[in-house]
Amino acid sequence: MFNKILIANRGEIAVRIIRAARELGVGTVAIYSTSDRDALHVHLADEAICVGPARSTESYLNMNNILSAAVATGAQAIHPGFGFLSENSKFARLCEEMNIKFIGPSAKVMDMMGDKINARAEMIKAGVPVTPGSEGEVHTTDEAVKIAEEIGYPIMLKASAGGGGKGIRKVNNVEELVPAFEAAQAEAQAAFGNGAMFIERMIFPARHIEVQILGDSQGNVIHLGERDCSLQRNNQKVLEESPSAAIGHTLRNEITAAAVKAAQHVSYENAGTIEFLLDESSGKFYFMEMNTRVQVEHPVTEFVSGVDIVKEQIRVANGNELSVKQEDVTFSGHAIECRINAENPKFNFAPSPGKITNLFLPSGGVGLRVDSAMYSGYSIPPYYDSMIAKVIVHGENRFEALMKMQRALLEFDVEGVITNVDFQLELISDPHVVAGDYDTSFLGNVFLPEYQKED
Known part of the structure; x- marks a missing residue:
């Protein structure tokens, strides 16, 4: 094991x-910016x-500074x-060149699956269903108009490197x-340095379903079930x-099998997530993208599967x-995650x-976990998430x-900054959410208009 x-x-x-590494007996090094000098991860690392x-x-x-620190x-x-840098293939490649293990997939696989156009092509080869869309990069509005006419409206424009x-x-x-x-092309150029776009038919209304997968260097690939991430605002969960x-049961078997097939096709190693759009009216699902990293929402999968995903990442990288x-994985109960942010939901979620x-x-109680790096007296910097x-x-x-x-959110108390705790409490108590009756349009089209009208 790594030292x-x-x-x-x-x-x-x-x-x-840091906590996962410590439980494995592995030493840790934290990096920090000048504004994070007093951050919790800095204090906890060795x-x-x-x-x-x-x-x-x-x-x-800053790749050079981080590699120098390593x-x-x-x-x-x-x-x-x-x-x-979690999905930056250049950084992964630099790690490989310096004989430092990148805890994630190879740079080659990241290039293959991180680019949405390449990923679509690979999924078609693997026999995984994809939505109708452009076959390659789209760079001009004239190309976009022609392709949109061919596949039919409504459509989604997406940054290839997004x-x-x-x-x-x-x-x-x-x-x-x-x-x-x-607008999308300009935003993509500014965010990723790459303005290449692609187009796909919009599946609407839809459920956003993702499957957690794990792979190792011996060719073993398993899934840890699915997560429903349909409650989104501006495409963010x-x-x-x-x-x-x-x-x-039947659809679950089909969608998890497709995710494993996708990961096996690219010889995937480490933790990753295959994301699908589910058309509830037809029961058909379509590959959307792959995230070649651990996800924010990985704890819900850890709760229902009993598998520590971060520890598996470290072991596999070793x-x-x-x-x-796969036959050892059993699923138990139900898990939910709410993201608590320092933001004002009543003022368009301003930070x-x-x-x-x-x-x-x-x-208190069985089955409650809070992942946080906050503490009383800590100042949240304006530079990050x-x-x-x-x-x-x-x-x-x-x-x-x-x-x-609901009980946990009622207990959550933060003073000094505005948070979305009350927003999350209302959302988790909404009759549609309680009934499980929602899709990717629900938050923006149904819940938020009513919530933001309230005093």
Whole structure:
């Protein structure tokens, strides 16, 4: 096993990785920017090293400084977490060249699956269903108009190198296409340095279903069930649960088998997620994209499967076989995760950085977990993601999980900054959500208009 790994991230995921490594007897190195000098992950790691100023481009995205920190501290591997450099194939390749193990898939696989156009082509080869769409990159509005006419409206414009909801637009008709294409392309160029787009028919209404997979270097690939991530705002997830209330036994077997087939086709190693759109009216599902990293919502899968995904990532990167086989994986109960952010839902979810003057995280009872890097007196910097904590609950059934989440959110107390706790509490209590009757349009089209009208 590795003696020491460097965590190329910050916040709650850095804390999560440090805890997993410590339980495996592996030493840890935290990196931090000047604004994160007092961050929890810095205090918890065995060693910590500053890699640059507050701006992400000069610190958490600074490949040279991060690799230099790994060499200086003798770290044998780097865990990128999610976001930042986690899906950057150049960084993974640099790690390989410097004989530092990147805890994730190979750069080759990241190139193959991180680019949405390449990923679609590979999934077609693997026999995994994909939505009708463009066969290659789309660079001009003229190309976009022609392709949209061929596949039919409504369509989705997506950045080929995209992620995190950037460079995505829904287009209902030809009148909307040109301005939407130009805006999405500009956003993609600014966010990823790549303005290439692709087009696919929009499956609407739909469920956003993703399957957690794990693979090792011996060719073993397993799945850990599915998560329902349909409650989204601007293509960004707000609440996740596992299993999905929209999927029965037969469909579950089909969609998880397709995910395993997809991962096997590209000889996938480490943790990853295959994302699908499910058309509930027809029961058909379509490949959307693959995330070649650990997901924010991985704890709900850990609760229902009993498998520690981050520990498996470290073991697999060390060359070990997966500690479980598919036949060993059993699923129990229901899990839900709510993302608690420093933001104002009543003011278009504007970020709310500042000093946390008091913090009480919910606790007590079986099946409650809070992943956080916050503490009383900590000042949330304005430079990064606004997440305060993830509240994850597990119950014997979905109703018990819903009630446990309501209880946990009622206990959550943060002073000094505005949060979305009350928003999440109303969402988890909404009759449609309680009934499991929602899709990707529900939050934006049904829930938010009513919520934001309230005083």
